[in-house]
Amino acid sequence: MCLAVVAQLKEIKENTAVADFGGLTQEVRIDLLENPKVDDWVLVHTGFAIQQIDEKEALETLRLLEEIAKMDEEQ
Amino acid sequence: MCLAVVAQLKEIKENTAVADFGGLTQEVRIDLLENPKVDDWVLVHTGFAIQQIDEKEALETLRLLEEIAKMDEEQ
Amino acid sequence: MDKVSLIHGAGGEMMQSLIGSVFANIKNNNAGGVGLEALDDGAAIPFGDKYIVLTTDSHVIKPIFFPGGDIGRLSISGTVNDLAMMGARPVALTNGVIIPEGFSMDDLKKIVESVDEALGEVGAALVTGDTKVLPKEALDSILINTAGIGIADTPIRDSGLNPGDVIIVTGTIGDHGISIISHREGFKFGTELRSDCAPIWNTVKAALDVGGVTAMKDPTRGGVANVLNEMASKSHVKIVIEEEALPIRQDVKAAADMLGIDPMEVANEGKAVIGVRADKADETLAAIKNTKYGKDAVIIGTVTEGKGVIMKTKIGGQRFIEPPLGDPVPRVC
Amino acid sequence: MDKVSLIHGAGGEMMQSLIGSVFANIKNNNAGGVGLEALDDGAAIPFGDKYIVLTTDSHVIKPIFFPGGDIGRLSISGTVNDLAMMGARPVALTNGVIIPEGFSMDDLKKIVESVDEALGEVGAALVTGDTKVLPKEALDSILINTAGIGIADTPIRDSGLNPGDVIIVTGTIGDHGISIISHREGFKFGTELRSDCAPIWNTVKAALDVGGVTAMKDPTRGGVANVLNEMASKSHVKIVIEEEALPIRQDVKAAADMLGIDPMEVANEGKAVIGVRADKADETLAAIKNTKYGKDAVIIGTVTEGKGVIMKTKIGGQRFIEPPLGDPVPRVC
Amino acid sequence: MPVDQEQIAKSLAAKIDKLAAGKDIKIMHVCGTHEYAITKSGIRSLLPPNVKVVMGPGCPVCVTPQAEIDAIVELAEQGKVICTYGDLLRVPGTKSSLYDTVGDIHIVQSISQSVDIARQNPSKEVVFMAVGFETTAPTTAAIVLDGPPENFSMIVSHRLVPPAMKWLMQQGEAKLHGFLLPGHVCTIAGSHDYEQFPVPQVIAGFEPLEILYGLYMLVKQVVEGRAEVENAYTRAVRCQGNQKALKMMEEVFDVCDIMWRGFPVIPDSGYKLKPQYEKFDALKKYNIELKEVKKETGCLCNEILRGIRDPTDCKLFGKACKPLKPVGACMVSSEGACRIWFTYGKAHKVVKE
Amino acid sequence: MPVDQEQIAKSLAAKIDKLAAGKDIKIMHVCGTHEYAITKSGIRSLLPPNVKVVMGPGCPVCVTPQAEIDAIVELAEQGKVICTYGDLLRVPGTKSSLYDTVGDIHIVQSISQSVDIARQNPSKEVVFMAVGFETTAPTTAAIVLDGPPENFSMIVSHRLVPPAMKWLMQQGEAKLHGFLLPGHVCTIAGSHDYEQFPVPQVIAGFEPLEILYGLYMLVKQVVEGRAEVENAYTRAVRCQGNQKALKMMEEVFDVCDIMWRGFPVIPDSGYKLKPQYEKFDALKKYNIELKEVKKETGCLCNEILRGIRDPTDCKLFGKACKPLKPVGACMVSSEGACRIWFTYGKAHKVVKE
Ligand code: SF4
Ligand code: SF4
Ligand SMILES: [Mg+2]
Ligand SMILES: [Mg+2]
Ligand SMILES: [Mg+2]
Ligand SMILES: [Mg+2]
Ligand SMILES: [Mg+2]
Ligand SMILES: [Mg+2]
């Protein structure tokens, strides 16, 4: 039960927000989030945002992966 | 509400009889008849025999009609 | 009236109005030859020195199995007969089956066997198909659409009657409709009425080979009454029918009387109404009578100048035979 | 299993088993040429030095009006496209309409207008039809069967792929299916996804005129995944698809992700999957891209010796593309 | 019927022609089945133009008012199982006919079939629409006396012929010279009730020759200035009727006032269940009220039936009143004057060469 | 994801190959979405043959027992409006699946849609089938805390991952070298619960490269003889999870024993509503009992999942147990071992050139 899609919060109402899923928008519930803000990237599962995406960590992972690929080339 | 079809009673049960409608048979109610007997010709309306046909009178009418036609020819 | 009602599908006057107000608006309605605007048994498209005839019918009959046939046999007969009515040898048919979920697989197999058997009788083939399954909530009984193509040298129209022609019916009238209504309404008769459901290309071919056929139509929805009116009106002639000549089975007549339904107004599924030049009438009749589905063929009337369809009754009276307004319903008064 | 289930109608493996165990029993299944046994987009019957191609499809779509089309446009597109897939110019179509009583007359008119408009796009005609009306209790939504005939010099089969051919898809994948599912399930998106529903004969003709087409099939029920498998298995070849090459609209991709549905497994109604000889590939692609419905055409893969359909994924992995087992259903895990 | 029907018919027609020479004679029949037989056998085409046969308010289906159709439609919509004779299926109420209603609606050939349905479906409520004249009323009585199951009830819509004829004649200036009396109604009810009317009357059967013979006897009465009740249907009708059936009807029904489509309420022209059988009255059981349709829409049926107006005199003709949406009885029946004028234009529908 | 995914994937695969050389390593993931991503991206085709990734009991749909399907089907047949995620539609109970049931069945994308349906249809009873692991349970909790309408209830079928893993490991002799932990479950639940297990574990995301990266980290642990819980999905998973969501779950649910398809009841592996919310429990509300299906049909799922048996060892394989009529979880999921063996034969489904 774990399909989740990344979206960006565009407009925050009470316990819902309009989220942008790469062009398509849909309303999602945000009451499981600690401190939702407009422009937050979130994981959406069954219509609920379940967690914010940590952009710094995302970039870090990316850097790691690219490093691995480069290490390879260097070998 | 007065479509009635001539049939002949073939087999009498309690308040129903098997009636023969020129080859096709169907069960009819006979509780509106005074004294139904096998081989009686009856008028059947909405599944009920509503009256016996008087064969003598039927023949008499027939005779009358033929006479009229003959009278005509003789004229 | 802004809703489609059952009566719009009953083949009568209201159906004409539905077609007239909706389907007649189609501008792309003709590929050369006989097109949609003709409302004939099918369309005819010139191809080389011949015609491809194309026709379609959806079959929605209930019960799907009935004495004398089933929806499978009916779906092939209906389309083969429409092709035949255009003077075309049936060549290839399609089958679009729409099945409600939960439908018995054995019943489906039986239906398909009937399809195959009916095809075999006339040497036609089922060459392509489509199957859909719908939820039980959406559909309550199997539906079969059959389209078909045939090849004709010259298409026979339903509008080709000329004064002087005689009208032949290829067999007894009302068998299918009266038997289905009796069966469906649960009217229990001691003996069983049978539908005449059959693919009658071989009978029609025998008539065509004589060379005097001027018009044809199969008396399905609306029965012989409807078909005679269509043929008369499209041919701009009057048809006069002799009541005494009408071939109606004794048991069909009895059931029809009990139901209060006119056998002329109910569907036949293995019959043709054929207009023939008078000089070829006897020879055509003999040819028809010589075929499996033509044994009870008779001449039932003649074509004259004028309009309308008239019946000369047994007592010497005359009346119009009118196209039925809707599906026949059993009545008691 | 002795009952027909919804999954039998979903175009996958179970549907094959239904066809195999029921319809394959029909012995009268071929009128010369390509018959029922081929299970191609249609049948082809030799006639003189040409072929008459015949096909049929029933349309049961809900909602009947949807962004990008309606059941009328769909019914014409489906049949025109099946004819086109056989390499045939669509000539004449039939329409078997089954209407639930109470259906809006205005909606019916709109549907018929769409029919006419789609016909006009490809110069085909609706030449004959049939109309039935069923009680509301028996049927809940309008059904349209469309059969059609076309003329081909040589029929194009779905089994004609040869090793070395390339696979072209004439445009973006999954538009129809993803938009219909979103619409039907009431998933509200800010923007509107549109069906690709269109009669694409002109696009197909452009490809045919180049002269290198070896096989064609339209990716309707079961989508591109299903069609590729059928083509590979019937042609006894292996197809290798490049994930990166697949043309999928950004919004379709987003909706598909949200629904947990693979765009490869849903219906397209205005696309063709075309096998082309490698030496004609570029010219054919250019010709297709030059047509109204071919602008987004791309080469998505190649044909090799072997069997099965394989996708080379974006990370360089490989997997089988399998024919879907049933209709796609939104999922969350 | 025998040898040469055509010959007999010709003779009867010739005699009618001869008798009626120089007179305009208009005869009314009051039975749907008479109309059916007259039409199907083309009797009107055999009659001289000065002898006209018109249809009175004699088809129980045509005269069933919209209020009763509305009631049965309402019950259908409530989920009751409805049983009806096919005739009634397409007769419209104010909103819908049974034909256009979604529900569990069965066409039966007999009231006893509807009782069978009730017995087979004990968990469902079955309602039978009991229409019909004296011919049909005893079948309803027989069923009530049988003791039908608890889940069975009916809308009793039976009507009586003599009170309607009486009302029609009381309207004055009717240009009618005689009545062809309904053979099957008289099979049950006998002929005594008709002796009150000072007009020529003949009870006729339904074979084409029986009808022609009845018309001949009527024309003879008219010409001879007599006003009797004669019986041309002796094989089925005794003057005292079917006493057993009449007794059963008496046991079950009380006479009441009742609405007729296109007419006002006619006194004593209907039947209702006696109090001890009211539990089978669907209107009482389900607390349904017959809503009389907005006061007299302007329908001229009664004047048309009396021969003093034409359909085109009616403001509703062809506008608010059409065959598929009839207001009065004359537009319901396919042989009603309004229906014929609408379908064929003023031209008479009878074939004349 | 960036520039050259294929290059990164190749590097990761090469590293795994090098690390695992000479060893047979079997890694289990316990998440349907992991399986979906692994299959769609062809990850298995990139791995060396000695590194196998198998699917554990991690698809909540696959492990929903027949008894629960029977219960929701029974409610559908009773006329309740059923709301479910599409995944569950075709999963068979003992007699039927929801797909083959006639009823008012809605596929929803979110539990909140089903509450909308209940609000819009106050006269109908709406039942939501609340399946799902820790990822989904908080959405149910949020809805319960909202105070849904009276006509809304649910079958709570939530299950927890760690107790199932624990049970699996307690069966002994599992030939599993490590677990790829479910990223979205951990997004909610964090990683602490997994520290009890003395095996290599890595939390992974769902992008193909994230999964490959997780596998690489796992193989590294195995080879290096470590047994830690590592996080390869740091952009979404914090080790304490989503505290707000966890608090809501605690407020609404109590832990309970629960059945898993193809397994026995696993202690403390499920959620039930706390007493104050029992009015939303459809089983209690409509008095439905979960009927445990006849004792252990002989399904070998748990041995197959532990890698000690093959599908063909099962007597039911291909006979009583088929893809359209599965007995155990391994036949439900399109990636279950039994399903794959049935469809493709013993030959592995992975493309190898
Ligand atoms: S047209 Fe209609 S309303 Fe007018 S008199 Fe005739 S039946 Fe009555
Ligand atoms: S074949 Fe079926 S019953 Fe046997 S182990 Fe697999 S899932 Fe269980
Ligand atoms: Mg025809
Ligand atoms: Mg046709
Ligand atoms: Mg036809
Ligand atoms: Mg198809
Ligand atoms: Mg014709
Ligand atoms: Mg196709």
Ligand SMILES: [Mg+2]
């Ligand atoms: Mg087709």
Ligand SMILES: [Mg+2]
């Ligand atoms: Mg198609």
Ligand SMILES: [Mg+2]
């Ligand atoms: Mg037709």
Ligand SMILES: [Mg+2]
């Ligand atoms: Mg093809």
